[in-house]
Amino acid sequence: MDELEKIREKKRxxxxxxxxxxxxxxxxxxxxxxxxxxxEKEVIEKSKQVPVVxxxxxxxxxxxxxxxxxxxxxxxxxxxxxxxxxxxxxENPFVSQxxxxxxxxxxxxxxxxxxxxxxxxxIPEPQxxxxxTKNID
Amino acid sequence: xxxxxxxxxxxxxxxxxxxxxGLTAAVYAGRYLLKTLVIGELDGGMxxxxxxxxxxxxxxxxxxxxxxxxxxxQVRNLxxxxxxxxxxxxxxxxNNFSVITNNDIYKAxxxxxxxxxxxxxxxxxxxxxxxxxxxxxxATCDASFFKDSIVAVVGGSNSALTAALLLSEYAKKVYIIxxxxxxxxxxxxxxxxxxxxxxxxxxxxxxITEIKGKNSVEEIVLDTGRTIKVDGVFxxxxxxxxxKLANQININLDNDYIVVDKSQKTSVRxxxxxxxxxxxxxxxxxxxxxxGAIAAASAYHEIKSDNP
Numbered sequence: 001m002d003e004l005e006k007i008r009e010k011k012r013x014x015x016x017x018x019x020x021x022x023x024x025x026x027x028x029x030x031x032x033x034x035x036x037x038x039x040e041k042e043v044i045e046k047s048k049q050v051p052v053v054x055x056x057x058x059x060x061x062x063x064x065x066x067x068x069x070x071x072x073x074x075x076x077x078x079x080x081x082x083x084x085x086x087x088x089x090x091e092n093p094f095v096s097q098x099x100x101x102x103x104x105x106x107x108x109x110x111x112x113x114x115x116x117x118x119x120x121x122x123i124p125e126p127q128x129x130x131x132x133t134k135n136i137d
Numbered sequence: 138x139x140x141x142x143x144x145x146x147x148x149x150x151x152x153x154x155x156x157x158x159g160l161t162a163a164v165y166a167g168r169y170l171l172k173t174l175v176i177g178e179l180d181g182g183m184x185x186x187x188x189x190x191x192x193x194x195x196x197x198x199x200x201x202x203x204x205x206x207x208x209x210x211q212v213r214n215l216x217x218x219x220x221x222x223x224x225x226x227x228x229x230x231x232n233n234f235s236v237i238t239n240n241d242i243y244k245a246x247x248x249x250x251x252x253x254x255x256x257x258x259x260x261x262x263x264x265x266x267x268x269x270x271x272x273x274x275x276a277t278c279d280a281s282f283f284k285d286s287i288v289a290v291v292g293g294s295n296s297a298l299t300a301a302l303l304l305s306e307y308a309k310k311v312y313i314i315x316x317x318x319x320x321x322x323x324x325x326x327x328x329x330x331x332x333x334x335x336x337x338x339x340x341x342x343x344x345i346t347e348i349k350g351k352n353s354v355e356e357i358v359l360d361t362g363r364t365i366k367v368d369g370v371f372x373x374x375x376x377x378x379x380x381k382l383a384n385q386i387n388i389n390l391d392n393d394y395i396v397v398d399k400s401q402k403t404s405v406r407x408x409x410x411x412x413x414x415x416x417x418x419x420x421x422x423x424x425x426x427x428x429g430a431i432a433a434a435s436a437y438h439e440i441k442s443d444n445p
Contacts, residue, residue, distance in 0.1 A: 061278035065202050066185050070221075090281070102282045102353065102369065103269040120269035124178030125221035126239045 030075040034085040036094040043085050047110035051082040051136055056099075056106040058090045063122035064105040070125050071107070074132055082109075082136050109135050147244045148174045150436050151236050153224050153382065154251030156182025158412025158425035158432075160208040162249050165433035167215030171440065174243060175212065175219040176236065181205020182253050183376070183413070184422050188277055193422055204422065227382050231407030232443060246443070247436040250383060250395065250403070250410040251429060254376035254420075259291060263348030264372075271354025271369045276300035279369075283308045286368035289357055291345060293320050297373035298327040304371065305336040312365060314340045314357070345370070378414050391416045401432035409436055 034042045034054070043052050055071050057064035068086070075084035089096045089104060099108065099115075109117040117135050150166050152159045155177020166173040179185060187201030196204070212219060222238035227248065229235045236243045256274050258264060264272055273279040276290070280303050288308045290301045293315035304311045313331070318341050320328045331337050340359070347358040348370055358364050378393045389396045389404035394416040401409045409432040412425035 058278070058281075061275070062186050062188065062200070062202055063275060063278060066179055066181070096282070100270075100353070102271055103273050103275075103279045105278075106269060121274075122179065124223060126178070126223045 029080040029083065030078070031072060031084045031086070034087050036092040039087070039092075039095050043110055044113050046083060048113050050080070051116075052085050052110045053082050053132070054085045054087055054108045054110065056087050056089050056096065056101055056104055056108070058088060058104055060090075061104050067105045067107070067122040067128070070128050073125075074129060078132070078136065082132065111135075146241065148172050149245065149440055150174075150247045150249065150433070151176060151234070151243055151245035152249045152251060153177075153227075153236070154182060154249075154253055154412065154414075155180055155209075155219060156251060156253050156412060156425060157184055157204070157208065157422040158253070158414075158429040159249065159251035160205075160212050161426040161429035162251060162411055162433040162436075163212040163217045163219075163429075164208075164215060165430050166437070167212065167217040169433065169437040171433075171437060173217045174245075175217060176222050176224055176238060176243070177219065178221065178223055180209050180219075180221075186275070187422075190422060224382060227386050231405075234407065246407065246440055248408045249401075249429070249432045249436060250388075250408065250414060251412045251425075251432075252379045252382060253413040253425075255379050257372075257374045257377050259345060259348075259372055259374065261345055261347055263350065263354075264370075267348055267350055267354050267370075270352065271350060271367075272348060273369060273371050274373075276303050276371050276373070279371075280304050280307050283369050285309050287366060288312070288369040288371060289314050289345075289365065289367045290371045290373060291315075292373035292375070293317050294322050294373065294375060295324055295327055296375075298323050298331050300371050300373050301337055302327070302330055302334065305334050308369075309336065311337045312340055312367065313337060314343050314345055314359065316342065316344050318342055340365075376413075380414065383410075383414070397428075399431075400435040401428055402435060407439065 046052055071084055103120050106120050149171040150173045152162050152175045155175055163175045184201040185205045189198050191198050222240045224238050226237040232246045234245045234248050284307050286308050287310045288304050289312040290297050291314045301311050301313050343359045343361050345357050346360050349356040356364055356366050380393055383395050386405050395410040395414050397410050397415045401411050403410050411428035411432040413420045
């Protein structure tokens with residue numbers, strides 16, 4: 001009996017570890033932080049495999065703090081159908097200049113290595129959802 | 138069949154709006170054990186955009202986002218549902234209202250409208266086309282993109298003057314374009330700071346008639362005939378009540394604001410209003426919260442008297 005319990009316990013731990021790993025894996029695939037130096041690799045290159053939604057934000061921008069959780073919730077819901085890439089414009093002037101950002105929150109969608117769609121401002125969840133659905137599904 | 142599912146969409150009270158008025162109404166409704174649904178677009182509503190609030194009792198200073206977060210948490214703890222949808226239409230009469238959103242239809246005995254205000258737009262050619270390309274409605278968000286640039290701020294209220302002062306820390310020149318002959322609406326302390334700031338030029342008795350620019354803002358045209366070369370235009374001309382829903386059920390308005398009595402009742406039985414959307418004189422988070430509390434209490438008493 002004891003032996004059987006030990007095997008059960010071992011199997012249970014293995015199972016839990018596997019689940020945990022999958023969960024962590026999912027998380028890494030739905031939301032990442034990007035910066036000036038890895039933008040090309042993590043956004044442009046990656047968008048050739050899966051659409052990447054870039055959220056250009058800054059900590060002092062309150063509409064950004066309203067929009068951020070909405071995008072994060074949708075990224076989790078879509079389970080990897082798109083990747084949410086967060087870029088802090090304050091720390092990453094190169095990307096901000098390249099895309100001529102003059103207003104945040106600014107959200108840009110990259111597909112097949114190219115900028116495919118964009119919106120500006122903290123728009124309500126139903127509108128964000130419609131925008132994602134239109135571009136992803 | 139799916140009776141439970143249908144039953145789930147019937148509420149005692151539906152609160153439209155998730156700002157301080159709507160959320161405080163939800164706290165009270167939750168404690169009255171009313172079956173309540175809050176339908177809001179953005180948690181906290183306009184308060185979330187407030188950089189810092191210094192006049193909400195118990196907090197020396199709190200950001201709008203933080204205040205909204207705490208209110209949401211309090212509402213959820215009471216078991217009140219909050220859904221993020223856009224209300225498109227309200228139909229029906231007392232004890233039998235239908236609230237149609239982008240997603241669903243909900244039924245309610247009573248309604249509280251806490252739909253607040255929206256930021257006003259200039260509505261001039263070029264404004265819409267150049268949003269994000271130099272046209273901005275949030276100086277705190279976007280000021281840092283205008284280092285060594287020339288910008289214009291439109292408006293004459295506290296928010297316009299504080300936007301100009303903030304922008305002067307980045308831009309090399311800031312114009313304030315205002316239709317009045319002096320800043321009579323703003324606090325004297327801000328006016329004094331603006332007057333003594335070398336980078337700020339005040340342009341009175343002027344309205345923008347057009348914003349010009351190919352790929353980004355290049356120039357503004359004023360109704361005085363003057364044109365000014367600028368890289369950015371910050372629009373701070375206040376806010377307007379969001380009264381589309383009120384009009385659908387023929388609620389009495391006063392200058393676009395919903396007329397309420399001391400119990401926050403509107404001219405339509407079963408519909409209450411609270412916060413910035415009402416014709417009450419002060420538009421603050423604390424008064425919105427208070428109106429929300431009164432509206433919820435009035436809805437509760439009406440439900441009790443309708444169903445003895």
